[in-house]
Amino acid sequence: MSSPYLSQPSSVSMIMLKVLCAMIPAIAADAWFFGPAVLVTICLASITALCVEALMLQLRNRPVLPFLMDGSALLTAWLLALSIPPMGPWWMIVTGTAFAIAISKHLYGGLGNNPFNPAMVGYAVLIISFPVQMTQWLAPESVAQAHLGLGEVLDYMFFHILPQGMNLDAVTSATPLDTLKTQLHMERPIGEILSMPIYGAMGGKGGEWMAAAYLAGGLYLLQQRIITWQVPVAFLASIFAISGLFHLADSAHHAGPFFHLASGASMIGAFFILTDPVTGPTTPKGKLLFATGAGILTYLIRTYGNYPDGVAFATLLMNICVPLIDAYTQPPVFGKKK
Amino acid sequence: MRKLFHFNGGVHPPQHKVESVKDPIRKPPLPEKLVIPLHQHIGTAAKVAVMVGERVLKGQKIGEATGNVSSAIHAPTSGKVLEIGNFPVAHPSGLSELCVTIAPDGMDEAAPFSPVDPFSMDPAEIRKILRDSGVVGLGGAVFPSAIKLNPGREKQVRTLVLNGAECEPYITCDDLLMRERADEIVKGAQIMRHLLHAEEVIVGIEDNKPEAIAAMKQAAGDEIEVVAVPTLYPGGGAKQLIRVLTGIEVPAGERSTDLGVQCFNVATAYTVYRAIACGEPVTSRIVTVTGNVKNPGNYEALIGTPMDFLIGLSEPLEGSRGALMGGPMMGFDLPSVSVPVVKATNCIIVKSEKLFPAPPTPMPCIRCGRCAASCPADLQPQELYWFAKAGNFGKAQEYSLFDCIECGCCSYVCPSHIPLVQFYRYAKSEIWAQEREKKSSDIARVRHEFRIERTEREKREKAERLAQKAAQTRAQIKAEENS
């Protein structure tokens, strides 16, 4: 073996573990505002992810244990679980996770080789295949007409049974972003829409607190040097800029920049999804470019697209560009700066 | 205060320097046998200048510098030449090279030394003395110093940088040399400055060596500036130190002389002084022996001393297994600890499972970019790794493989523990091999074409000769018939 004979005590599993930890505040906020369903979803996705990962490693003749321990499958599972409605049917969660791990990760060569963010591929597949289930988000408990306990959540997720006499509409609602879009279509003034009960001070009720929790987790990751500033800053700045521009130009039809930052997957996207090292660029300039592009696309898809949020598709679209971005943003080598 | 610059990247590995600086430089006893390789420098190996059985004196030349880039080799003590043959040398391959084995006779009788006054002499003469005294870069690169001390015709060397940074963990040989022999180093620097006509001399020392900085400051006076530079590996790389002290970035493949700056190790300055002002060739060097030993320290070891002899003096501890030569970041694993100390041997680190645990099994690259962030050459190690691993050497070269200084920062920080540097060394040596093959096949092509041409010419000439002869004969017969 050649030098160096020293190495820093870091590892892939440690990195993944820290990312998982950084997501805990947001998960707690989610459970606090929307009930325990999200915990069930996360557990189910995690178990599926680990099983599929182990199976695929076995099939691909790779050592199972070290790769299972790297935590990347868990991370994919959590990201996917947090991107889909918390009380989806069990088969939807299993399908999405299995697809993410088996197809978009392992068929492309496993850890480190997949060009697309697996969690986002899983999300995209689900939203195309099961548009109805994928838009049944839980309403914040403070707004919903009814509450579901853990047992009732399990009943619904696994057996599709709701408590007697309860209607699904009593607990679900469209997301704040979606509601905004449909209501705007119906020519309602924006101020009136945003004063609906599902909206909070900045974004959706509850959702804005989750955004804050993601922000906190993201700052922890920055402090731990797990991620670099370029992606979150460029992504949030570009969303802020473009939504601000639209808002300034036509405030009657476009929500303000802070609403966009606090809504949907902006924060989880900025700190947890777009910062996935495997599917993102490696050069600092490339990261800026990549995240800016993703921010603009996110806004456009949100505003003009048919889907509730744009982060997933924006991520996937920018993933395609990564090799190109990397190739064209190589920093100058020592001594060869212009 | 001088304005300092910085280079990108760098890492802070644990230092492990305090262990070996407790004692002053030690003088080891004479070993039973000295094995002196004839190729201790970059360039052509020295040519044997002694015969088996001959008695040699300390400082007597036993290897003559041959070719443009070369340096002489000398007997480190008086004794008898036992053998001239191939022996394993300090090289990662564990291969053998030509060595002269000397059995010391214990008298340490020296050949007469002839000091000269460098300031009243032709610089070319001084360079010749340096070449004949075996003065090479002692920082580890062992490039013949005489060549680097040539200012060239047009370009002016403005700044002479002395490298006392010693950024690698464990190594302390330069530290102790500066503490104890600062005067000689400064005098050597003055000779070098004279040779290069340099305007300024700056000594860069990492700020983790306050004693050395103080000693050097005291010796330096006003003419030579001693600068404390921040401790950051690989701040002692020549390019990095030049950058920090002057702001100049020397690109790969360019000579720093062309940019008006030249850099030498402090130990080299010391040997320059000894060679010129005392007439004493390079026959010893300071070697740090540390790691898993009871008594780490620095030895002024004769060139050719078996490494295990020095390790023995430091009393290896339980669990020792093998040793590294050089630092843990850029050194190499010695295939055998009985190989001799050479001019490049700055440090011997005895390994143990505890100090150097086997690295974890590598995981795939997750493109986290830490390697790129730590690379002092501003490369993209993850891309280089990708291309080297795929055997796509052309692409690796496009991504500036040869700008890599093999500092090891990228491997050090990689969370996947990929042996990145080994991939680069592999790629580089494959490319060199391809280039060698290309060269020899080009020669073969020319020689083959030449041969075809020659045989054709010979055939043609033969045919012509025959035709001529035939014509002559015919003419003769005709003439005879006519008469």
Add this chain to the structure above:
Amino acid sequence: MLDAILVMSGLALFLGSLLGYASIRFHVQGNALVEKIDAILPQTQCAQCGFPGCRPYAEAIAEGRAEINQCPPGGEANIHKLADLLGVEFKSLNAKHGAEKPKSVAFIDENTCIGCTLCIQACPVDAISGAPKHMHTILSQECTGCELCIEPCPVDCISMVPVAVTVSNWKWKAPSYLQEAG
């Protein structure tokens, strides 16, 4: 549905004609191609490919008279390079022409050599020096290892010795570890 098919076939037609144009436009001229192939061939001049030297083989490849997998000294690495250059599929080395082996150079046992000059005549690169009736020596720097001198020698004094690994031509190995990605 119909317009999709139309668009796709239109696209295919367009790309196809583009490719066709490119292959005409960027077609490498005959001689230049021979040069390029010849530059890849190892210049051992051993004739194992079935041609009297590397250049004739290069010409034969350029004219499509020979396969790219007939040169044992070049080995698989060179076949890959040829395949890349010519834009054809890689084929593994044709065993009929011989096997790839580590580079060796000829060595003349100078005690046995009778100075017959037959080997000198056989050497394609003039790497043997010696006058008639005097022992011959191989200039090992120039020897390509073609083995053509072995057969003509009437006293069998020539042998092939592998080129020794020294500190200056030693190569770092690629790291080997079990768990690889991809």
